[in-house]
Amino acid sequence: MNRKEKEEYLREYGQLKAEGEPFFPYAVAHDGIIAVVIMAIIIVMSLVLGAELGPKADPTSTTYVPRPEWYFFFLFELLRIIKPPQLVPLATIGVPTIGIILLMLLPFLDRGAERHPLKRPIATTTGILVIFAMGYLTFMGASAGSPNEIEMKAPAALAGPALVEWEKGRIVVGQSGCLACHKIGENGNDGPGPQLTHIASKLPEAAIAQTLRNPTAPMPSFKNLQTESPEKFKAMVSFLGQLN
Amino acid sequence: MPDLKKLLPPIPDALKLQPRRAGTNPEPKGPVEQAAEAGTHAGAWIDERMQLSGAVRWAMVRKVPRHDWTYTLGFSVMFAFLSQAVTGVFLAMAYDPSTTNAYESIRYTTNEAFLGEFLRGMHKWGSTVMVVLVFLHMAQTFFYGAYKYPRELNWVIGVVLLILTMTMSFTGYLLPFDQRSYWATIVGVNINGTGPIVGPYLSDFLRAGPEFGATTLSRFYAIHMLLVPGAIGAMIGAHLWLVTRLGTTSPPWNKPRKQADS
Numbered sequence: 075m076n077r078k079e080k081e082e083y084l085r086e087y088g089q090l091k092a093e094g095e096p097f098f099p100y101a102v103a104h105d106g107i108i109a110v111v112i113m114a115i116i117i118v119m120s121l122v123l124g125a126e127l128g129p130k131a132d133p134t135s136t137t138y139v140p141r142p143e144w145y146f147f148f149l150f151e152l153l154r155i156i157k158p159p160q161l162v163p164l165a166t167i168g169v170p171t172i173g174i175i176l177l178m179l180l181p182f183l184d185r186g187a188e189r190h191p192l193k194r195p196i197a198t199t200t201g202i203l204v205i206f207a208m209g210y211l212t213f214m215g216a217s218a219g220s221p222n223e224i225e226m227k228a229p230a231a232l233a234g235p236a237l238v239e240w241e242k243g244r245i246v247v248g249q250s251g252c253l254a255c256h257k258i259g260e261n262g263n264d265g266p267g268p269q270l271t272h273i274a275s276k277l278p279e280a281a282i283a284q285t286l287r288n289p290t291a292p293m294p295s296f297k298n299l300q301t302e303s304p305e306k307f308k309a310m311v312s313f314l315g316q317l318n
Numbered sequence: 319m320p321d322l323k324k325l326l327p328p329i330p331d332a333l334k335l336q337p338r339r340a341g342t343n344p345e346p347k348g349p350v351e352q353a354a355e356a357g358t359h360a361g362a363w364i365d366e367r368m369q370l371s372g373a374v375r376w377a378m379v380r381k382v383p384r385h386d387w388t389y390t391l392g393f394s395v396m397f398a399f400l401s402q403a404v405t406g407v408f409l410a411m412a413y414d415p416s417t418t419n420a421y422e423s424i425r426y427t428t429n430e431a432f433l434g435e436f437l438r439g440m441h442k443w444g445s446t447v448m449v450v451l452v453f454l455h456m457a458q459t460f461f462y463g464a465y466k467y468p469r470e471l472n473w474v475i476g477v478v479l480l481i482l483t484m485t486m487s488f489t490g491y492l493l494p495f496d497q498r499s500y501w502a503t504i505v506g507v508n509i510n511g512t513g514p515i516v517g518p519y520l521s522d523f524l525r526a527g528p529e530f531g532a533t534t535l536s537r538f539y540a541i542h543m544l545l546v547p548g549a550i551g552a553m554i555g556a557h558l559w560l561v562t563r564l565g566t567t568s569p570p571w572n573k574p575r576k577q578a579d580s
Contacts, residue, residue, distance in 0.1 A: 075466070075467050080467055080468075084468075086573075086574060087383070087565070087567075089576070090384070090568040090572060090573075091381050091565055093384070093574060094383040094385075095381065095384065096382075097377075097379070098378035100382075101385075102378070104387065105390050105393040107390075108387075108390040108393065108394050109397045112394055112398060112451075113397075116440050116443055116444045116447055117440065119439070119443035119446075119447070120436055120440040120442075120443050121436065123443060124435055124439050125435050125438035125439040125442045127421075127425060128498045129496060129497050130495065130497070131417075131421065131496055131500030132497060132500075133500070141498065142502050142505075142506065143446075143487055143491055143502075146487075163512045163514070166509040166512055166513075167509070167510075167512055167517065171513070174477065174480075178477045180460075180465060180473060181465045181466060181469075181473045181474070182470065184465075184466070185467070186466075187466075189463030189464075189466060189570035190570040191461045191463070191570070194463065197460070197463075198461065201457070205457065
C-alpha cells in the first residue's frame, strides 16, 4: 500500500466507524450470546463424549501404536506419506516451520490495498487450497493406520495359514518399533541398524530368532515378548524369515 | 393493555421516592434517597482512587463499524481459553506431576472425585473447541483481509498465539500419563529432535535430559500450566490493546453510506 492508499483506507474506515454502533452494548451483547453457545457446546461434548483414561503408561511396552490428538493428524499423515528417510525431517519439521514462517510474513508478503476476498484471487485460492489440503490430510490421518505400518505385498508362494502368519508378523514387526532403525523394503529408516529387506537370504529363521532374543546393543531384546506372547514372537520370526 | 401499576401493592408514603422540584435545594436527603445513591457513591469513591473510568469508557464506549457474527470469533477463542484456565485450575487441585502418581491422581479425578470426569471432559473437549475456534478466527481474518494495514502486527501476535495454543495441546497431552499420552509424546519429542540446529536442544529441553525421565513430566506440567498460559495471557492483552486502539475492521463489502466530500 502506498501513502495515498493508506490515507484513503483510513478516511473510509473513519467514516464506517462513525456510522457504526457503540461497542457497548451491541458488540458486547453478541459476544455474550456466543459465550453461552460455546459453554453449552463444551458441556454437551463433555457429557456425551466423556474423558476416557487408557491403561497406565508403560515405557517397556513395545507394541503400542501412538496416535496424536486429532488436530495433529495432518502432520501425522505427512509423516506417513513421506517415506524416504532423508525427506522425513522435511515432513516433520520443514513443512510446519515453513508454514508458520509464511503465516507470520503474510501481511508483509501481501501488501495490496484490496481487501475483498473475491478481488484477491491469489490469496483466496491459496487459502481455500490450504484448508482443503489440511482437511484432506486430517481425514486421511484419521482413517489410516500408524506410521509404523509396513506396506508390503505378501510373497506369492505363501497361502493358507502361512499367509495368515505372515500377515500377523507384518503387523507385529511394524508395531514393535523395528522401523526406527531398520529399513524393510520402502519402509523405515536406513540405519543405525542394518537393512532387513533381504535378511532371510543372509540368516536362517533360527538365527533371526536368536538375534531377536540376544541382540547387539542398542537394539532392545525381544526375550520378554517371547515369554509373554510366544505367538507374536513366532509371527515376527516367520515374517522376517520370508524377507528374501 | 391493563395498567400494571395498579397491580402492584401500595407503597408506604415514607418509602416513595419524591421527585425533586426545580430550584429547591437537593439537601437534605431521606434515607431512601441516600440508599438509592449508594452505588453511585461507591463507584465514584473507587474511581477517584483508581482513575479507571477513562479506560473503561475508552474500551467500551467506542463505535465499531457495522459487522456480522464472524466478528465474535476472537472473543470466542478468549472465552474458550478462560474456560480452559478455570477447569485447569480445578484439575490441578488433584493432580500430582510425578511419574509414579500422575496416572493414579488422574484416575482418582476421573472415577472418584465429584463431577471429576465431567471436569476432565470439559478441559479435554474445551481444547478441541479452542483449536477449532482459533482456526476459524484465523480464516475469517485471512479472507476478510483484516491482516492488512494498519493491523499487520496484530496478525503476527495472532500467529504467536496459534503456536502457543499448539504448545498447550502438545504439553497437556502427556499429563494423564496413560499409554496414549506417553507414546504420542515420545514420538512428538523425537520429531522435534529431527529439526535443524535447534532441534536436538529443544528435545533435550522438553525431556529435561537426553532420555525421557522422572523430571520430564513435571517439566511438561510447568510448561503447560505456568509458562505458556502466562505467555498466552500477555499476548491476548497485547492483541486486545491493538484491537481497541486500531478498531475492528469493517467487512470489506461494506462501504460508507454517504460518500466522502471530494
